[in-house]
Amino acid sequence: MSGMRNTHLSYSRLSRFESCPLSYQLHYLDKHTAEPGIPLSFGKALHSVLERLLQDVIDTEYAGPLSEERALQLYREAWTAEGLSGLDLFQQGLCILQDFVRQQGRVDARDILAIEKEFRLPVGPFTVLGFIDRVDWVDDETVHVIDYKSNHQLFSRDELDASLQLSLYSLAARRLWPWAKRVRLSMWMLRHGVLQETTRTEEQLEAALAYVETLGQQMESSEAFPARLNPNCVHCDHRRHCPAYARALTGQRSVVCEDASDLESVAREREEVSHLAKILTARKAELEEVLRAHLTAKEELVLAGTRYRMFNTTSLDYPLEPTVEVLARATGLSRDELVQHLASVDKKSLDALLKDAGKRLGSARVALLKAELGSLATKHHSPRFWAKEVA
Template sequence: MIVSVAAVNLRNMSVPLSVPLPDDTADAPSPRSRPALSPSRASDFKQCPLKYRLRAIDRVPEPPSRAAVRGTVVHAVLEDLFGLPAAERQPARAAELVPAAWERVRAERDGVDELVADGGPQALFEEVRKLVASYYELEDPRRFEPHALEERVEVDLDGDIPLRGFVDRIDVAPNGLLRVVDYKTGRSPGPMHEARALFQLKFYALMILRTRDIVPAQLRLIYLADKNILTYTPEREELDRFQRILTALWQAIIDAGRTGDFPPTRNSMCKFCDFKPLCPEYGGTPPPYPGWPVQTPIPADLVTERLPEDM
């Protein structure tokens, strides 16, 4: 079941949690590693197989967008915020974290300076601060300690279906109940588009089930732009069915990988796509198919990079 929760109601649902944070590390990426399945890559293939191919197999570079960079900075600020003692997680302190988070993003990503070339980063800082301020209307970060932040989750379903993803936050209540939280800097989807959000939530729930042998009590997407929250309470039988869906999806990807047949699909997201110059639907020609990679699975930090549609 997926439910939209207004901010005024969410404050009444908050549960104090108290669990220490673990350390987390990321491996160095290998550009020709075997693709894995993440919520973003699964969405790509369902939306347009050619888009999936160009991202996951060819790895055609995409220019950074302001939306993606803004979202990355917001995530960095919220991660840093939970690194502070609970009493220091005041809204004003969160606003002070923005410049340092921006500098980290600059150091990790090429080309982001061009996005703020006119007038410097101050306008971006204000956009980030506004979104972080919205977060305080949805949750009070002083009331709980996360169990994990930006945790990489990996599991191979049935031994040969590699699922990879990053979870923004995992909370564990004193009674052992587990909650998964993902931040979105865009607006919440309308009723006609909630299926994609539900797909992502089921994906996370299944990974948690297969790695921890526990069904999360709740999964939560926090939409900062319109201060809304979608919550999902999964059931084990539903997740077992969802695993069969992912198995069929991965088989379709493997079949396409063997033949190189990744057809383009014209849809409403085409207007945002950076691959239009390579798309036959728009008069372009894709590069020669490089073949299905056969090395070790690609690390989660490479297959799950934050894209504008993920924010």
């Protein structure tokens, strides 16, 4: 590897180069100090807690339920280490960890093959270095690779099946546990309490290896590393050093469609505007947080010809039974008629209730209950515009 830019490859290096060559240059070649945002630090804190929580299980050869008290202790330590702040975010993390402990249920040290398992995978002239969050024994022919994610959104089936990260993990698991004939792959979506599972075929793994080697060669031979605006720019830990990000903050655009019949031009401008809108919205939120901090001590601020105040908005929720009773007296309609007109159950509230009920009923009973309730639900469909970048 002497004379090469990269002493090794990793999924992080590959994905950074893939999404924005300039970010890769700033991070790995120019060695700029990273400025991780809150989502990254929050995710690291959660990962640290889960790693140490399950490492305790392995070290003590424990079998039984995980401890919420131990999770809270580790969370406090990780929260401080990452320099996080804010009650709302702290509570989010606490709820995520409590849900994880409950969903995990009983653990057995004998079923956990590895935590934060390092692997080195030869790919052509390169070595891919990585760490797998967790690997469980399923049976004498199967291992289960698990990667923890704190994303707000679930992955689509296409994203899951095409994930380069999971492909690398599958290849690594085969080398680390050669007796395993099957490798299950899961993203444990911590905010949702969902394991999104997939597998890989031999053809998919061969394609992943070829792609990694191709990207590696591009990283070695590239002479220019242009910035590439994308949806992740607002989270980039080098955005302060990026000229494209600086231009985006001013709203500058490089593509303006002059002919609406030129659909390629329409699409290019639409994507650029979409990226700019996300960057500007995130910047607006950052600036508002600064103003909010000063408004806590004052009733209002007058700055740059604009008056800023904090105010409360009010929404009304009508309790079902008293409301129906009043309406029944006033309209002469029966309770059943009124309920038929007025009452429906909010999906978010129902999901929260079922999640809480799962602690008592068990996951199998809740799954049946969800199916039964789903058959009662009225489904509404409306057209929505959807867009996703393709390679």
